[in-house]
Every structure is written in structure tokens, then in C-alpha cells.
Amino acid sequence: MNPSQWFTEQAPKVESAFSLKIKRKLHEEQSEFQKLEIYETESFGNLMVIDGCTMVSTRDNFFYHEMVSHPVLFSHPDPQRVWIIGGGDCGTLREVLKHPNVRQAIQIDIDERVTRLSEIYFPELCESNNDPRAELKFIDGIQWVKNAAPGSVDIIIVDSTDPAGPAEGLFSKAFYQDCCKCLSEHGMIVQQSESALYYLDLIGEMRGEMALAGFQHLQTLFFPQCIYPSGWWSATIACKGNQPVFREQDAVNKPFDTVYYNAEIHQASLAQPEFFKKALAAK
Ligand code: SAM
Numbered sequence: 001m002n003p004s005q006w007f008t009e010q011a012p013k014v015e016s017a018f019s020l021k022i023k024r025k026l027h028e029e030q031s032e033f034q035k036l037e038i039y040e041t042e043s044f045g046n047l048m049v050i051d052g053c054t055m056v057s058t059r060d061n062f063f064y065h066e067m068v069s070h071p072v073l074f075s076h077p078d079p080q081r082v083w084i085i086g087g088g089d090c091g092t093l094r095e096v097l098k099h100p101n102v103r104q105a106i107q108i109d110i111d112e113r114v115t116r117l118s119e120i121y122f123p124e125l126c127e128s129n130n131d132p133r134a135e136l137k138f139i140d141g142i143q144w145v146k147n148a149a150p151g152s153v154d155i156i157i158v159d160s161t162d163p164a165g166p167a168e169g170l171f172s173k174a175f176y177q178d179c180c181k182c183l184s185e186h187g188m189i190v191q192q193s194e195s196a197l198y199y200l201d202l203i204g205e206m207r208g209e210m211a212l213a214g215f216q217h218l219q220t221l222f223f224p225q226c227i228y229p230s231g232w233w234s235a236t237i238a239c240k241g242n243q244p245v246f247r248e249q250d251a252v253n254k255p256f257d258t259v260y261y262n263a264e265i266h267q268a269s270l271a272q273p274e275f276f277k278k279a280l281a282a283k
Pocket of ligand 1: 054055056064085086087089108109110111114139140141142159160161162165166167168170192
């Protein structure tokens with residue numbers, strides 16, 4: 001086996017790795033913020049890698065993009081204004097704009113190059129970028145929430161890289177306090193929260209920072225994501241005010257197609273594994 005035909009992401013903390021057989025490298029650059037690579041793979045379509053970590057593949061991105069969008073949007077009573085912090089591949093934006101009650105969706109990614117490369121190599125994820133409700137900003141999400149007016153958004157989706165480099169501050173109490181201030185009365189935040197199998201401590205710390213910032217009713221939901229370490233990913237929802245109420249009938253009658261998400265998946269994703277419950281109880 002020729003190792004040069006494989007892309008491998010190592011998870012050094014757990015001495016494991018994930019590999020995809022590649023046909024060729026389509027692009028590589030060092031942007032102002034991070035190293036960006038695009039591969040054509042044998043069986044997963046195109047693959048985007050940032051700083052050596054898998055981000056998006058053509059074949060399996062729907063799990064992540066649907067699960068960071070639809071559960072939180074169907075848990076808010078009337079989500080009209082949505083911000084996506086990160087999300088430069090535009091797949092989350094596309095899912096958010098499927099909701100007819102959304103009248104404004106702003107994607108705030110620090111790195112314009114991620115979006116420009118997605119337009120070339122993942123055009124299907126960018127198909128809603130010209131929707132009149134969509135706005136694309138290329139600035140630091142931390143600064144964006146710091147400077148935003150109180151109560152100016154209903155849902156914040158943090159679709160970021162791992163907590164290192166430019167994304168490190170997106171997992172801090174200070175950032176969550178700024179998010180809490182920007183959210184309206186029933187406001188909710190959801191953030192990708194890594195693998196519960198590999199990075200349980202990180203999820204615990206993140207939930208702790210969210211609670212210290214004033215968020216309540218935290219819910220971590222689980223879904224498969226084969227290109228991410230351990231193949232099993234999570235997102236954590238937190239509320240500024242009341243307990244979230246799942247608009248189940250709206251999910252059942254959703255006026256758009258999904259590949260993975262539906263009302264049953266929504267409920268099932270909120271079931272908490274025993275080891276996770278024990279870890280939370282021990283905090
Ligand atoms: N689904 C992916 C995952 O969980 O690995 C995330 C994909 S998305 C491409 C991540 C984006 O977060 C990148 O485009 C990166 O530029 C952006 N990002 C990182 N730090 C940021 C910050 N401080 N403000 C805004 N965007 C940021």
C-alpha cells in the first residue's frame with residue numbers, strides 16, 4: 001500500500017487515525033489563518049482539510065450540517081434571525097435557509113478562502129448563498145458577537161474548527177456571555193462539541209463555560225460522522241431562557257427534504273448514553 005495515496009488524520013491523544021484513499025490533491029494553500037487542502041477521494045467525493053483535520057466531505061457532510069441546524073431550529077418557538085459563526089463551507093447556511101420562518105441568516109467566518117474554495121469544490125453546499133435572506137461576512141466571530149446589539153438574533157450556530165488557533169476563543173465563557181447578550185428572549189445557541197468518546201473532558205468544560213455565562217437547559221445531541229475522529233460526533237444546545245420545546249409536528253411536516261434528519265432522529269439524538277450521564281452527574 002503506497003502511503004502517499006492516503007490522507008490520514010491522526011488523533012494523537014487516543015493513538016488512532018482515520019484514512020481515506022485519495023485520487024489526487026486538488027488544492028493546497030496557506031491562508032492568512034490556516035492551511036487549507038482539498039482532495040479528490042476514491043469513495044467520499046471531495047474532502048476539505050483545515051490544518052490537517054477533516055472538515056467536510058461530499059459523501060457524509062449531511063449528517064453534520066443537518067444536525068447542527070434542524071434540531072435547534074425546531075426547538076425555538078419562532079426562529080427568524082440566525083447567525084452561523086464559522087461554517088465557511090456554507091452547508092449549514094443551506095440547511096438554515098430551508099426553514100421558511102427564517103428571514104435573515106448571517107454566516108460569519110474568519111476566513112474568506114474557505115468559502116471561495118467551497119464554491120469551487122463543494123458547489124452543492126453553496127447553492128443558497130445568493131438567497132436574498134443570506135449574508136456572508138468574513139470577520140472574526142468573537143469580534144462580531146462582542147460588537148453586536150443586545151437581543152439582535154434568535155439562534156447562534158457555532159460551526160467552527162476545533163478549539164485551537166482562531167477557534168480557541170469560541171469555546172470560552174467570555175464568548176458565551178457575548179452570545180447570551182446578543183440573543184433575544186427565547187434565544188438559543190448550538191455548538192459542535194466534538195466526540196464524546198474521545199473528548200469527553202472538552203464537552204464537560206464547554207458545558208461548564210456555557211452555564212457560567214448564564215445559559216440554561218443544556219442538551220448534548222449525538223450523531224454519526226464517519227470522517228471525524230471516532231466517527232461519532234456531538235452538538236450542544238443551550239438556552240437563554242425557557243426550556244426548549246420540540247415543535248414535533250412542524251418537524252414531521254417539514255416543507256423540505258433532508259437526508260438524515262427527521263422527527264424520530266431528533267428525539268433519538270437527545271438520548272444520553274450511560275457513561276455521558278455519569279460524567280455529567282460527577283461534575
Ligand atoms: N464541520 C467542521 C468541523 O466540525 O470540523 C467545521 C467546518 S467549518 C469549515 C469551520 C470554520 O470555522 C472554518 O471555515 C474556519 O475558518 C472557521 N473559524 C475558525 N475560527 C473562527 C472564528 N474565530 N470566527 C469565525 N470563523 C472561525
